[in-house]
Amino acid sequence: MSLVLTCLFDQGSLSRDSLEVLGAGKSIAAELGAELAAAVVGAETGAIGAAAGEYGASKIYAVQDAALAQYYCEGYLAALEAVCRECEPAVVLFVTNAPGREMAPRLAKRLGRTALVDCLSFNADKETGSIVFTKPVFGGKAMAQVAMSDAPAVVALRRRSFEPAQPEQAAAETIQVKPPAIPPNPFKLIERVEEQQAGVRLEDARVVVSGGQGLGGPENFALLEELAGLLGGAVGASRVAVDSGWVSSSKQVGQTGKIVAPDIYLAVGISGACQHLAGCSGSKVIVAINTDSEAPIFGAARLGVIGDYKEVLPPLIEKVKEMA
Amino acid sequence: MQIMVCLKQILDPELPPRDFRLEKGEMTPAAEGVPLVMSSFDQNALEVGLQLREKMAGATVTAVTVGPEGAEDVLRKALAVKADRAVRVPLEQDSKLSGGIVAGLLAGAARELGADLVLCGRQAGDWDGGQVGLILAEELGWPGANLVTGIEPGSGGLVLKCELDEGYEVLEGNAPLVAVVTNHETNVLRIAKVKDTMAAMRKKVEQINVAPQGGRLELASLEIPVKEVNCEIIPGEDGVEKANNLFKRLLELKVL
Numbered sequence: 001m002s003l004v005l006t007c008l009f010d011q012g013s014l015s016r017d018s019l020e021v022l023g024a025g026k027s028i029a030a031e032l033g034a035e036l037a038a039a040v041v042g043a044e045t046g047a048i049g050a051a052a053g054e055y056g057a058s059k060i061y062a063v064q065d066a067a068l069a070q071y072y073c074e075g076y077l078a079a080l081e082a083v084c085r086e087c088e089p090a091v092v093l094f095v096t097n098a099p100g101r102e103m104a105p106r107l108a109k110r111l112g113r114t115a116l117v118d119c120l121s122f123n124a125d126k127e128t129g130s131i132v133f134t135k136p137v138f139g140g141k142a143m144a145q146v147a148m149s150d151a152p153a154v155v156a157l158r159r160r161s162f163e164p165a166q167p168e169q170a171a172a173e174t175i176q177v178k179p180p181a182i183p184p185n186p187f188k189l190i191e192r193v194e195e196q197q198a199g200v201r202l203e204d205a206r207v208v209v210s211g212g213q214g215l216g217g218p219e220n221f222a223l224l225e226e227l228a229g230l231l232g233g234a235v236g237a238s239r240v241a242v243d244s245g246w247v248s249s250s251k252q253v254g255q256t257g258k259i260v261a262p263d264i265y266l267a268v269g270i271s272g273a274c275q276h277l278a279g280c281s282g283s284k285v286i287v288a289i290n291t292d293s294e295a296p297i298f299g300a301a302r303l304g305v306i307g308d309y310k311e312v313l314p315p316l317i318e319k320v321k322e323m324a
Numbered sequence: 325m326q327i328m329v330c331l332k333q334i335l336d337p338e339l340p341p342r343d344f345r346l347e348k349g350e351m352t353p354a355a356e357g358v359p360l361v362m363s364s365f366d367q368n369a370l371e372v373g374l375q376l377r378e379k380m381a382g383a384t385v386t387a388v389t390v391g392p393e394g395a396e397d398v399l400r401k402a403l404a405v406k407a408d409r410a411v412r413v414p415l416e417q418d419s420k421l422s423g424g425i426v427a428g429l430l431a432g433a434a435r436e437l438g439a440d441l442v443l444c445g446r447q448a449g450d451w452d453g454g455q456v457g458l459i460l461a462e463e464l465g466w467p468g469a470n471l472v473t474g475i476e477p478g479s480g481g482l483v484l485k486c487e488l489d490e491g492y493e494v495l496e497g498n499a500p501l502v503a504v505v506t507n508h509e510t511n512v513l514r515i516a517k518v519k520d521t522m523a524a525m526r527k528k529v530e531q532i533n534v535a536p537q538g539g540r541l542e543l544a545s546l547e548i549p550v551k552e553v554n555c556e557i558i559p560g561e562d563g564v565e566k567a568n569n570l571f572k573r574l575l576e577l578k579v580l
Contacts, residue, residue, distance in 0.1 A: 073468065098489050102470040102504075105423070105455030109462040114424040114541050117447075117454040132544050137451050138353060139337050141344045144451075145544040146421065186467035187495040190483065195491040231580075245509030249473075250490055256365075256446065256506065263579040274341055275449075285579050287570065288555070296340055303573055304555045311563025312570070319571040323580070 002129065002151075004029040005037045005089035006057065007080055009071055009099050011044075014051045017095045019164035024122075024157050025093050026056045026165055028131065031124035034090055037061060041079045043069035053172030055165040060174040061087055065182055072185040073102050081110050082179035084152065090129060091148075094156040101156060108154035115154040116146050118255075120161045140255055140278035160203065160259045160282065195250050200234050202251060207233030208262045208280070210253055211241055214269020214290060214309070218246035223313045224268060230320045236260065236280075238270045254279035268309045272297025289313075325383040325499065328439035329373045330430050330456065331402060332363045332419075333395040337449035344548065351546040352420065353450075362398040365445025367513035368473075369505035370402055373443050374514070376475045376482075384408040386437055388532075390415050390429050396529050403524035404516035411437065411530045422540040423453040430456065431463035432534030440499035441482070446471065446506045457504035467501045473508035 006025040008018045022038065029036040037059040038052035049060040063079035080103065084092060092107065094100035096118050108115035119133040120143075130149040135158075137144045148155065202208065209228040211221055221235065228235045236253040237246070253260055255275040261282035268289045270276060277300050280286065288301035289309045298304045305312055336359040345354040362370075370387065377383040386409040387402035389395050399410035413429045434442050442464070444457030461468030471487040481498040487506055505511065516524075558573065560566030574580040 073470070098471060098487070101454065102458055102468070105458040106462050106468070109424070109459045114421075114459075114539070115455060116541060118452065135452070137546070138335075138344065139449060139452070141339075141341050142346070142353070142546055142548050144351075144421075144546050147542040147544045149542065186501070187469065187484075187497040190494040190496055192488070192493040193491045194488070201490075239507065243507055243509055243512050249487060249506075249508055255452070264574065273338070275337070285574070285577055286553075287574075296342075298555045298557075299341070299551065300553055301555045302553060302577075303558055303570065305558045305560075305566050305570055307560075307563060307566055312567050315564040315567035316571060319567060 002032060002034040002090040003037045003059070003087055004032065004034050004091045004093065005039055005061070005084070005087065006093045007039045007103065008048060008052060009041065009076065010048055011042050012047055014048065014055065016164060017097050017159060019055060020159065020162045021093050021095045021157060022052065022055045022057065022165035024162035028091055028122060028124060031126060032090065032129060032131070033126055035059060037087060037089065039063070039080055039083045041068055041076050049174055053170065054167050056168055056170065058170060058172055059087070060172050061177050062174055063177050063179060067182050071099055072187070073106070074183045074186060077103060077106055077110070078179045078182050080107050083177050084111055086175070086177050090151045090153070091131065092152050092154045096156045096158050104154055104156040111152055111154065113150065113152060113154055115156065116148060117156045118158050119155050120158055136255065136278055139273070139275040141274050158259060160261055195248065199229065200232065202234040202236055202258050203260055205234035205260070205262050207231040207264045207266070208236045208253070208260050209233060209266045209268065210236035210238065210270060211268050212238035212270030213240040215241065215246070221247060223309070223317070227313060227317050227320065230317065230324065233262070238273070238276050267297050267301065268313070270297055271295045272300055325380050325441060326437060326439045327373045327377060327383060327385045328434055328437055328442045329370045329385060329387050329402070329407070330442065330444045331366045331370065331387055331389045331398045332448045333360050333389065333391060333398045334363045334448055334450040336361045337364065346546060346548065351543050352418065360394070360397060362401055363445055363448045363450070365447060365505060365507060368507050368511040369443040369445045370405065370407070371511045371513045372472065372475055372503070372505050374405060376477070380477050386411060386439070388413065388430065388433050390426050391419065392416055399529050400524045401516070403527045404521040405514055406520065409530065410527065411532050413532050413534055415536060420451050420540070421453065421543055423455045424459055424538040425536050425540060427456045427459035427463055428537045429534045430460055433532045434464060436532050442502045444502065444504050446504050457502055461502040464500070464502065467497055468504065469495060469497065469501065470504045471506045472503040473506060474510050475503060
């Protein structure tokens, strides 16, 4: 039976990213009549392997080595390459978080293939075993359907595009895999700064208030912070605001930034470049506030306010305060 | 230090969606009348290379592109911001979904040039493949750092700042290596002086020939998605009225 292999990098418990890749893997496996497997890599893989089993993987390929306690590309690549040589999967799935983005193309190359990155959906053909994946191109202005007919198809799925897996009762078989060699990390870690997020994570927020070029400077983000805070939401930004140094790049929403899907996406002074819309098009209601009635953001927004945000946001903040 | 920066010429990604069309009967966008520009993350990579050169005595920056003769425009732009050399690797075929082929050609150029550090943008703003630099690291057998925003010379090698999903990390590594660059406030490409732009027109573009190898992914279809959003403009005489009406609509839509 052919295999759909999901690659998990978590230590300890499954992240939302891993649940999504397992969820997508399960539906692809069902379409192909294949079995769902998971590759787990780390110093101690027991817990994560068991969790992957609970969420639908029937085979767990574990690469356990003290050298792999922390993620690093070269080591984890050697581990996954060994797993792929052992189980010869039909499909190998990643998610486009930082590790997935770098691993998918490199692993594919080692397996003599080219990866496809940032896929949104798929169509499988059970007869031929070929799968067609859809990915945005030209900054989201077009959608490409790419046929992955040679095994293994190595694919990185866009975050928040697939439903996370649900727990189920099933028994999983664990296979320990030993890579021929684990290369040392060619890079020395000098410093890692995890950004502490005040309040909710941008990607999990029910309300996102985003600012762009129209804000004119970093100080004006204070109004956005206030509104987001009152609504239990988070602040986002366009690429222009990030490149201008007004906000940290972890707040960038768009094709190469965070992908968000809140109930309300309030775009303030954002013109609405395609690559930005690609990061928020899954929102329930997009609200645009912009002085330029011709801005493309109004073509994507459900509700539009043509006007100066400095005159609209303060009274809106008052209304929200009244409600609370 | 021989710094090689990989640059791609693409259709201007700032082209508004309403003007974006596909070539009739072909799975490729209509190019006529659309300006060609340097892909934006490649601009960031070029700036990272230029800044590093300023901090390392004797370092040189070589701009390399893969494509037809017309693609030399991006090399002229690089020469205008003072890249030392410009090299084109000819490839006449369409670049769509051919990240593997392009990476192979760039690897050939890197070997020929004796590059120690190769910089690439994270993904091209046309086909958004997002993998040339990473495959290149595999091709060359060099370490690869992803989502790099800046590189400094360090006591024991190069110090690279890399974006994480939440935050960043600082790594130290030794050349040769490949760095895949993403945008940051510190690496927005400098603007060329007019006289340097003029001078760049007269500079030589070298050519390195490499035999293309490998296959491309198979494009089954290319479509422009149909958007069905009708924007409801919130009425109001002034900011307060608009805010009140917006608030009311958000309550009605049950999202507040």
